[in-house]
Amino acid sequence: MSERIVTPDPSNVGLDEIRHRAVTAARAAAAKVGAGTVILEVGAVLAITDYFVVTSGANARQVRTIVEEVEASLGGSAGIKPLRVEGLDDARWVLIDYGDFVVHVFLEEVRRYYDIERLWSDAPRVEWEVQAQDGDADEAGARTVVPT
Numbered sequence: 001m002s003e004r005i006v007t008p009d010p011s012n013v014g015l016d017e018i019r020h021r022a023v024t025a026a027r028a029a030a031a032k033v034g035a036g037t038v039i040l041e042v043g044a045v046l047a048i049t050d051y052f053v054v055t056s057g058a059n060a061r062q063v064r065t066i067v068e069e070v071e072a073s074l075g076g077s078a079g080i081k082p083l084r085v086e087g088l089d090d091a092r093w094v095l096i097d098y099g100d101f102v103v104h105v106f107l108e109e110v111r112r113y114y115d116i117e118r119l120w121s122d123a124p125r126v127e128w129e130v131q132a133q134d135g136d137a138d139e140a141g142a143r144t145v146v147p148t
Helices: 015-031 060-077 108-114
Strands: 004-005 035-041 052-059 084-086 093-097 101-107 125-127 143-145
Touching: 004 035, 004 060, 015 035, 015 060, 015 101, 015 125, 052 108, 060 093, 060 101, 101 108, 101 143
Parallel strands: 052 101
Antiparallel strands: 004 084, 035 052, 035 125, 084 093, 093 101, 125 143
């Protein structure tokens, strides 16, 4: 897997801001027709990051387009850059590591094969498409749903 290392974001942000950034990444992926985009809140079960954003594209070109949109959206709105990006050469599984959250952009068949949502099935999902209308939703329009 190829790796591109970028200067890390020096800011120290809270969980609400991290969640907002993960939602921004999910919305950016969806804007480029990322399929089945989900946000998993993995912080309680995985000490190295708080959220996984998982999405997929139909072909390598779409995977690269989704990656570019996520980077542009976070770079523009939040002014942050990833710590590292891996997998761009073959664009089968691209990992965009922002430290506090990680974006996984898969080719559809590779996503089915690895099925990381099943591996992290105990992690609550963040419903990010919901618009803030009640006390459970934050300003980004996201709320956590605990698996039952």
